[in-house]
Amino acid sequence: MRISVGIATTARTQVLQRTIDRLLVQTRLPDDVIVCSPATVDPLADRHRDVPFPIRHVASELGLTKQRNTIIRAAGDCDVLLFIDDDFFLGCRYLAEMAEVFDCPSIVVATGAVIADGIKGPGLAPDAAERIITQDDAQSHPRHITETRHGYGCNMALRYRTLIEKGLFFDENLPRYGWYEDVDLMRRLAHHGRSVRCAAARGVHLGVKSGRTSGRFLGYSQIANPIYLYRKGTYDLQEAIGSASRNFAANLKGSVRPESYIDRRGRLIGNLIGLRDLAARRLHPSNALRMDERG
Template sequence: MPTQSQSPADPAHQSVAALPRDRLSVVIGIATTGRAGVVRTTVLHMANLADRPDRVVVSVANPADVDATGLDDLPFKVDVLHGPKGSSAQRNTVLDHAGDAGIVFFIDDDFLIAEGSVTALRNLFATHEDVVMATGHVLADGLRGPGYDHAEGLSMLERAVPVDADAAPRTVYSTYGCNMAVRGAAIRAYPERFDTILPLYGWLEDLDFSRRMAAFGRIVEDPHLRGVHLATKTGRISGRRLGYSQIANPVYLVRKGTYHWARALKLVTGNVLANSAKSLWPEPWIDRRGRLTGNILAFRDLLRGRCRPGRIHDL
């Protein structure tokens, strides 16, 4: 079961700056399902960087979800962990096995980090002791289109304009799930974990976790932490299920208290309008009609008083 947010009156509620200093080792966590080739390519990309993490943890529900051939010979340790299926549950598996990590950096299995990002993470958390979570600058996001292949992603990284050395992190509302880092000391000090009531793809689990962790420190976007999100289309949740989650999950988070209703209403309205307008001539890479059907089913359940995230298991 997910943990509840701590209130400012709780004894455990304190500034992250009051926590012990970490040895800022970087563990990269990847939750993946049904995309063994994709995650293998992403891990090998990190091995080709000069600036590498200390450890990579791949969290799967099925042994077939990762091809571990040759991963023992990389310049960092790769651990494959098995546990319950679902983005939230699989990310919790990473957190529960993070050990004494200074920073846990979650990336999607198709997110290519840029050279220098690991050092940027260490510098950020070492010099800004009030930061509890961080997200990076996405140089290109295939989620807004048909996606990119690995070669295209590498080309974008190579062509990226260098960041001004004086560029400072800025406070943001939440992290972006394809690349989000959390301070290791905060993981060990507080009971917060990803909410497993948000099943499968875990739509908005990154926002929910960020808003709960915001009680303990600042959430920032660091321009020196960069990468490309390929947004590979294989192995994604069905359009109908995602459409249902686009309604059910924001409603659940508003009721839970981690999402403001005005923000949720704006998100829901935007998704429903996009699915409706584009359902006649949908993009080849998006199941707009399935998403719209899921939206309608969720609204029907909302009127009947039975709209909840877990209903997608029945779709």
């Protein structure tokens, strides 16, 4: 089985280097790594000679969905394509566990267990994340495969042959950071097989805040994307309404005393513009690109 690792990145070379270091300690190494950035300069040019697997750099337009689709087109010869964020530290047995998971031909998509997630707070420093995952590596974990409908794009493995044969790609109508692009693709792919979570494939998501979208942009996406996916058929109406309302409530409450690491007021403004567009029947995820121009 050939496993390729795809990483979309934007101007976060230091943490990307640490993410590559975690690939070096895998008990089962990747067959190759494909890094996609909007820059023509390879951010890992100095690493090619000191790693035991090929690293390829491909350039793309800015945007997570566009960059990941560029990786899909570039992958070519692999059985499993594992997407990880450029700030996701893999446990040492992650790839070995995924290889075991995909030995089952009915499984077409799998995600692992995120044991710590800095996206829910101010973010984790690389050294702190390294300590967490190293301590976790020293323990044994049962494989424990469960069915799931909710992928987490920071670590998502796809059966490449099914992906290509069915012509499935990330939806580029979800711009920049995506927001639910992972669930959308997972559910479309799951029409052709099983979608699972493997408890023994473990990792830590740093949740680095640099390089992410503005508060207004994300706030608009929090309204537009779930509604768009409901209309598309990959989200239930209850899920879409629940997601939009939870985020609106969190931003409304948080805007009174916002966290230092979250632009709550910007998100709330984006939410309100999204609700206005919904009422005017012009809501669409791509409108988020114009958030800096709108009031």
